[in-house]
Amino acid sequence: MKWMAGGLLLFGILALPPIRHAFEQTMAGHMLLQIPLLVLSGVWIGWGLPAGKRKALQAMNGYGLTGLALVVITALFWMLPRHLDASLEGTAYEIGKFLSLPLLVGIPLQLSWRRLTAIGRGLVWSNLIAMLWVLSWLYLSAPVRVCNNYRIDEQALVGQILLLLGFVIATALTVRAFIPSRPAGVAARPLSPSPDPALRKT
Amino acid sequence: MRTALATILVLLTGTGVLWTATDGARAFTTEGARRLDIRKSPRPVPALMLQDHTGSRFGLEQFRGRWVVLDFIYTRCADLCITAGNTLSEIRDGLPEERLGRGVSLLSISFDPTHDQLPQLEYYARRYRAHADHWSIARASDPDRLPALLDTFQVTVIPDGWGGYEHNAAMYVIDPGGLLVAIFDYDDPSAVLGFLEGRP
Numbered sequence: 049m050k051w052m053a054g055g056l057l058l059f060g061i062l063a064l065p066p067i068r069h070a071f072e073q074t075m076a077g078h079m080l081l082q083i084p085l086l087v088l089s090g091v092w093i094g095w096g097l098p099a100g101k102r103k104a105l106q107a108m109n110g111y112g113l114t115g116l117a118l119v120v121i122t123a124l125f126w127m128l129p130r131h132l133d134a135s136l137e138g139t140a141y142e143i144g145k146f147l148s149l150p151l152l153v154g155i156p157l158q159l160s161w162r163r164l165t166a167i168g169r170g171l172v173w174s175n176l177i178a179m180l181w182v183l184s185w186l187y188l189s190a191p192v193r194v195c196n197n198y199r200i201d202e203q204a205l206v207g208q209i210l211l212l213l214g215f216v217i218a219t220a221l222t223v224r225a226f227i228p229s230r231p232a233g234v235a236a237r238p239l240s241p242s243p244d245p246a247l248r249k250t
Numbered sequence: 251m252r253t254a255l256a257t258i259l260v261l262l263t264g265t266g267v268l269w270t271a272t273d274g275a276r277a278f279t280t281e282g283a284r285r286l287d288i289r290k291s292p293r294p295v296p297a298l299m300l301q302d303h304t305g306s307r308f309g310l311e312q313f314r315g316r317w318v319v320l321d322f323i324y325t326r327c328a329d330l331c332i333t334a335g336n337t338l339s340e341i342r343d344g345l346p347e348e349r350l351g352r353g354v355s356l357l358s359i360s361f362d363p364t365h366d367q368l369p370q371l372e373y374y375a376r377r378y379r380a381h382a383d384h385w386s387i388a389r390a391s392d393p394d395r396l397p398a399l400l401d402t403f404q405v406t407v408i409p410d411g412w413g414g415y416e417h418n419a420a421m422y423v424i425d426p427g428g429l430l431v432a433i434f435d436y437d438d439p440s441a442v443l444g445f446l447e448g449r450p
Binding site for chain 2: 107108109110111113114117118120121122124125128129130131133134192193194195196197198199200
């Protein structure tokens with residue numbers, strides 16, 4: 049319930065007109081703060097969903113596939129520059145953004161993430177990195193603006209941040225992939241007798 | 251089974267939404283969308299009184315009966331509008347002499363009418379050797395009407411924080427009937443010339 053309250057509170061704060069305008073003032077604030085925070089509010093709400101509701105939703109979310117499909121498609125929609133522009137110029141798009149990011153990205157992401165296979169999660173991370181770098185390259189090299197409402201230097205700044213973000217995630221993922229996440233020293237200790245026959249053989 | 255159905259439903263609906271939202275994967279930016287939209291459904295240009303660099307006043311409707319190639323500028327502009335200005339010069343130089351000023355007119359409208367008064371417009375005209383008989387550098391005589399015009403052309407102007415403006419520069423083509431029929435890149439004179447060539 050704590051998560052639910054936290055998620056709703058975060059959503060409420062993001063929806064306050066002065067906060068909303070402050071984030072949307074710059075391209076970086078809009079893309080890299082407001083949108084991820086809206087998703088985060090959905091993740092928290094998903095976490096706090098009552099057990100009965102979760103069970104009902106998960107019944108049609110085997111392996112987290114339905115949720116992942118929703119997340120990818122909704123994220124793609126909001127990644128298109130024309131929809132960022134539209135959310136600044138039309139109320140309907142703005143409301144759509146505020147509803148779809150928590151409901152169709154945040155909540156399904158929370159419900160699905162742990163149900164995905166490890167390889168599936170790895171695939172999502174690697175695609176995220178690739179996408180961040182493609183967008184970053186686009187923003188850094190485009191001679192014209194992709195969003196009519198933001199300046200070209202803001203676009204370049206977002207490009208640099210995306211490049212860095214991709215690099216940070218890539219590094220973290222590489223470390224995670226090749227170094228087992230056990231506390232230091234654990235692997236070196238001799239195995240204690242275990243009831244698991246597979247382990248006893250070693 | 252339910253998962254399979256739900257996933258397929260999400261993917262189908264989602265692809266449909268994305269397809270529609272990008273005009274069939276043809277327009278990913280607002281700029282791309284408006285060009286496509288105008289090609290499909292040309293829109294009438296609103297009436298606006300202009301004052302050109304020679305001081306003479308006329309309405310936009312004065313250009314009925316000929317093609318107009320139009321760009322939006324502000325005279326202090328140091329980047330995009332210079333390229334756009336050069337593009338218009340090249341269009342002028344590329345047009346057959348008998349069409350220039352008769353079949354086709356060029357027009358630059360300032361979206362900064364407060365700063366751009368007659369002397370600024372004159373200076374700009376001299377810079378591009380623009381003669382009023384074929385190329386008018388103009389400002390809105392009634393600045394209150396300017397937003398409606400910018401709206402029709404979907405020009406978004408935002409202050410760049412350095413006293414200038416950031417704007418989506420482009421070349422607009424108005425047909426003899428007064429309809430905005432096409433938008434081209436601001437740095438591609440041959441595209442405009444090619445478009446006009448087959449249209450007397």
